Amino acid sequence: MKSAPFEYRRPASLAEALQILDQHGDDARPLAGGQSLIPLLAMRLAQPAMIVDLGRLPELRGIRRDGSEIAIGAMTTQAQLQRLPLPGILAAALPHVGHFQIRSRGTVGGSLAHMDPAAEWPALAVLLDAELELAATSGRRLLRAADFALGPMTSAIEPNELLVSIRLSGAEGPFGFLEVERRPGDFALVGAACHRGRLVAFATGAIAQRLTRCEALLREDGSPGDLRALAEAEIEATGDVHASAGYRRRVGAALVQRAVEAAA
Amino acid sequence: MRLELTINGIPWQGEVEPRLTLADLLRDRLRLTGTHLGCEHGVCGACTVLLDGEAARSCLTLAVQAEGAAVITVEGLPSSLIPENAFQCGFCRAGFVVSAAALLSDGRRRGRQELAEELAGNICRCTGYRPILEAVLRYQA
Ligand SMILES: Cc1cc2nc3c(=O)[nH]c(=O)nc-3n(C[C@H](O)[C@H](O)[C@H](O)COP(=O)(O)OP(=O)(O)OC[C@H]3O[C@@H](n4cnc5c(N)ncnc54)[C@H](O)[C@@H]3O)c2cc1C
Ligand code: FES
Ligand code: FES
Numbered sequence: 001m002k003s004a005p006f007e008y009r010r011p012a013s014l015a016e017a018l019q020i021l022d023q024h025g026d027d028a029r030p031l032a033g034g035q036s037l038i039p040l041l042a043m044r045l046a047q048p049a050m051i052v053d054l055g056r057l058p059e060l061r062g063i064r065r066d067g068s069e070i071a072i073g074a075m076t077t078q079a080q081l082q083r084l085p086l087p088g089i090l091a092a093a094l095p096h097v098g099h100f101q102i103r104s105r106g107t108v109g110g111s112l113a114h115m116d117p118a119a120e121w122p123a124l125a126v127l128l129d130a131e132l133e134l135a136a137t138s139g140r141r142l143l144r145a146a147d148f149a150l151g152p153m154t155s156a157i158e159p160n161e162l163l164v165s166i167r168l169s170g171a172e173g174p175f176g177f178l179e180v181e182r183r184p185g186d187f188a189l190v191g192a193a194c195h196r197g198r199l200v201a202f203a204t205g206a207i208a209q210r211l212t213r214c215e216a217l218l219r220e221d222g223s224p225g226d227l228r229a230l231a232e233a234e235i236e237a238t239g240d241v242h243a244s245a246g247y248r249r250r251v252g253a254a255l256v257q258r259a260v261e262a263a264a
Numbered sequence: 265m266r267l268e269l270t271i272n273g274i275p276w277q278g279e280v281e282p283r284l285t286l287a288d289l290l291r292d293r294l295r296l297t298g299t300h301l302g303c304e305h306g307v308c309g310a311c312t313v314l315l316d317g318e319a320a321r322s323c324l325t326l327a328v329q330a331e332g333a334a335v336i337t338v339e340g341l342p343s344s345l346i347p348e349n350a351f352q353c354g355f356c357r358a359g360f361v362v363s364a365a366a367l368l369s370d371g372r373r374r375g376r377q378e379l380a381e382e383l384a385g386n387i388c389r390c391t392g393y394r395p396i397l398e399a400v401l402r403y404q405a
C-alpha cells in the first residue's frame with residue numbers, strides 16, 4: 001500500500017496556496033493532517049497529480065474569540081483545541097475524534113472537508129448552526145453548515161477553494177453528546193447530540209441529520225416515550241458491515257432520548 | 265525533494281520522494297526497524313512515533329511533512345517503560361512504548377480504566393492487553 005508519485009508543494013501563505021489551487025484545479029489536492037487523505041493515497045483511491053500541504057499556513061491556525069463567538073482556524077489540530085478552555089459540548093466531543101495519536105495531526109478543517117457520515121465535526125457544525133468560511137483567489141464566502149454538507153464525503157468546497165475557519169456562536173450551555181463506538185476513539189457506530197433544543201443524529205445514514213420533528217415534539221413538551229418512538233421513525237438509517245439500519249435506528253433513538261435528558 | 269529533520273536527537277538530511285512516508289524513511293532508509301508497520305492506515309498503532317513531542321502515526325505522515333521536526337522512535341526511549349516480558353510476539357511493542365511515553369509526559373498519574381481507554385488506539389493480537397497495562401501502571405508507581 002504505497003501512494004502513486006505526486007508533486008508536492010508547501011506554500012507559506014494562504015494567498016500562495018490559493019494561487020496554486022487556481023492554476024492546477026482538479027489535479028491538486030490540499031493536505032491537512034493527512035489522517036484521512038494519506039490512507040486514500042496509499043490505497044490509490046485518490047491519485048492527485050499534486051499535493052498542496054497546508055501545514056505552514058499561519059492564517060489557518062489558532063482560535064479567535066469575540067464574546068460568545070469562536071472562530072477556529074481550519075488547520076488547528078484536535079489536540080491543540082483540546083488544550084484550550086472550550087464550551088462543554090466541544091470538550092465532550094473531541095475525545096471521540098479518533099485516538100490521541102490521530103488527534104495530534106488531524107485537523108478541524110480536515111474533518112469538516114472530509115465529511116465522513118460518522119465524524120463528529122460535521123455533526124457539531126449542523127447542531128450548533130456553525131458558519132464555514134471559504135476562501136478562493138476571487139474572495140471569501142460564508143456558508144451555513146446545512147449548506148456546506150452536501151452528502152457523504154462531499155462538502156461544498158470547490159476545487160479552487162480552501163476552508164479557512166469554522167465559526168460558532170452560543171456553543172456554551174447544557175448539552176447532550178453520546179455515541180456508541182467499538183473502542184474509544186473509533187468511528188461511531190451511532191451518535192446523537194442535543195443543544196439548545198436542536199437535535200442531530202450522526203453515523204446513522206449518509207450525513208449528519210437534524211431531527212426537526214423531534215425538535216418540534218420537544219417544544220411541545222412531549223413525553224420521553226413519544227420522543228423515542230418519533231426518533232426511531234425520523235432517523236434515516238443505513239446498514240453496513242458495522243451495524244444494521246435497524247440497530248442504528250433503535251440505538252440512535254435511545255441516544256436521542258438520553259442526549260435530551262442530559263441537555264435538560 | 266530535500267529534507268532535514270532530527271531523529272532521536274541526531275540531525276539527518278537527504279533527498280526523498282514526496283510520497284515516502286515517515287515510517288518508510290525510518291525503516292528502509294535509516295534502518296530504524298523498531299518502528300513497525302501493521303495496517304498502514306492508522307488503525308493498529310504499531311508505527312507510532314513522537315513528532316515534536318506528540319504521538320503520531322508514522323504511516324500517516326509524509327516524510328516531507330516532518331521537515332524541521334524532532335522525531336523520537338522507540339529506539340530513542342528507555343526500554344524500562346514497558347519491559348519486553350509484557351509482550352508475546354512483540355510486534356505491537358514500539359507503538360505501546362511510544363504512546364505510553366507520550367501519555368506519561370504530562371506527569372499525571374492515570375488509573376487502569378483511563379489508561380485502557382487512552383491506549384485503545386493500539387492493537388495487540390497476543391496478550392489481551394493486561395500485562396501491558398500492568399507494566400505501564402507499575403512504571404507510573
Ligand atoms: C484510526 C482512525 C480513526 C479515526 N476516527 C475518527 C473518529 O472517530 N471521528 C472522526 O471524526 N474522525 C476520525 N478519524 C479521521 C480523522 O479525524 C481525520 O484526521 C479527519 O477526518 C481528516 O482530517 P485531516 O486533518 O487529517 O485531513 P486530511 O486527511 O489531510 O484531508 C481530508 C480531506 O479534506 C481536504 N481538506 C483538508 N483540509 C482542507 C481545507 N482547509 N480546505 C479544503 N479542503 C481540505 C483534503 O483535501 C482531503 O480531501 C479517524 C482516522 C483514523 C486514521
Ligand atoms: S501501521 Fe500505522 S497505524 Fe497501523
Ligand atoms: S505482543 Fe503480539 S501483537 Fe502485541
